Amino acid sequence: MGTAQDFIRREAISTYRVVGEPADADLQGLVRLATLLCDVPVAVINIIDEHSQHQIAAVGIDRATCAREDSLCSIVIEQKKPLVIADASADEALARHPFVDGTLARVRFYASSPLITPEGVAIGTLCLFDSRPRELSLDRREALDLLAGQVMDVLELRRITYELFAANDRLERFAAQVTHDLSNPLSAVTGFIELAADAAEATDAPDVMHALRRADAASVRMARMLADLLNYVRVGPADREVKDIKLAYVIQEALDDLATVITESHVSVMVEANESIVADEMACGVLFQNLIANAIKFARATREDPLVEIRAVPITAGVRITIDDNGPGIAPDQRERVFGLMERGDNHDLPGLGLGLSTCRRIVEGHGGSIGITESPLGGARFSILFPRSTSAA
Known part of the structure; x- marks a missing residue:
């Protein structure tokens, strides 16, 4: 087993994905430049873990x-x-x-500068060597150190590029999951509504027609949310249409869409949210529908008297919104994990968008806000959201 420092170094090295890979053209170019600037025949970039030294770029010798x-x-x-x-x-x-x-060799001249990550971990070297003795001037020593910094810049760019590719892949899978979860059921619901509406109109049933109109309005709203959310995944928060919106209105729309769940769960929902925020209305509809549905799911899972309370209060930094439930709560060590992409929990039958709390965090942070979980005064979980204040709120 290696030391703690060996473990840290190994983890850092793994993020750059250069060991065992073909030589990177940019790294090869820097190695070649090192031989020219310092007038030596051999230059190598070494990556060193707890067991081995890996030459990932070399001029003058084979890797x-x-x-x-x-x-x-x-x-x-x-x-x-x-x-x-x-x-x-x-x-x-x-x-x-x-x-x-x-x-292994007959090295005489040797010069080396460490490769140090932005976190201060030494993962390897840029080194020069020759089979005969020689000196290295101060200017050339400085050039070697500068080139080592350039090597780390290339490695960092490589790491960031891989992370972006990975993030895009996760978003593509996320979008595919959204499409699968919503598009087909939505099409079916819309079709059944149309059939039922025709039958109800023929039998002159006004109550049924009223319910169907509400269901049809909800399905239209859901279709808009789907299209808008998928666009959000593709273009990001910078292109959102933000404006002053009243929280009470957006929350009430979410409650209307969850009316059947609320009725069947016998859950009491209390709302005190008279503030306005600067946000995209459609994205906030997705946000509150997810969070309220999540609160209902946990409250009704363990309580005969499920309760959800939603409040908004002005604070210096903006508007603080809390959603409390009296369910079992969320363990402290799970409060960050539940925001992970595609963390949907065990209950897949809950009505609503069912897109996971990762969507909620993405929406909130896309508006410059923050979201977190603490213990609720009701005994369950409290979701706290900070939004920028409305420009019209004085």
Whole structure:
């Protein structure tokens, strides 16, 4: 087993995805530049984990891997300082090193600068060497250090690129899940509404017609939400249509869409939300429908008297909205995990959008706000949302 530092280094190295991969053209270019600027025949970029030294780019030799204990550069990553040795064979500590005594090579001149991540982890080196002794001027030492920084810039760009690809892949899967979960049921609901409306009109049943009109309005609203949410995934929060909206109106629309669930669950819902916020109305409809449905699900799971309370109060930074329930609550170690992408919980039968709390966080943060979970005074969970204040609120 390695040390804690070895573990940190290994985790950092894994984010760059360069070990065992073909040589990166940009890294090869920097290695070539190092040989030219410093006038040496060999330059290498080494990545060093707890077991091995991996040459991920090289000029003057073929790339190879060796054991860490045989690496000259392991000294550099431990000290996190550049090292220049004019003649390694004349250095008592290095004269019998396998890269010096002829076992693996006959290195004489050696110069190396550490590769240090933005978090301060030394993961490898940019090193130069030659089979004959030589000196390295101060200007060339500085050039080597600058090139090592450029190597880390390339590695960071590589890491960020992979993360973006991964994020886009997750969003594509998310959008596909949304389409699967909503489009087909929505089409079926719309079709049944049309059939039932025709039958109700023929039998002159005004109560049924009224209910069907409400259902039809909800399905239209749901279709708009689906189209808007998918667009939100594609274009992001910067392109949202934000304006002053009244929380009471948006929350009431969400409650109307959840009316059947509320009735069947015998849940009491209390709303005190007279504030206005600056936000996209459709996105907020998705947000509150998810959060209220989530609160109802947990409250009715364990209580015969399920209760949900929604409040909005003005604060200095904006408007604080809380949604409380008297369910079992959410354990502290799970309060961050439930916001993960596609974390849908165990109950897939709950009416509503069912898109997960990751959608809620994306919507809130897309508006410059924040969302978190604490224990509710009611005994269950409290979702706290901070939104920017309305420009008309004085």
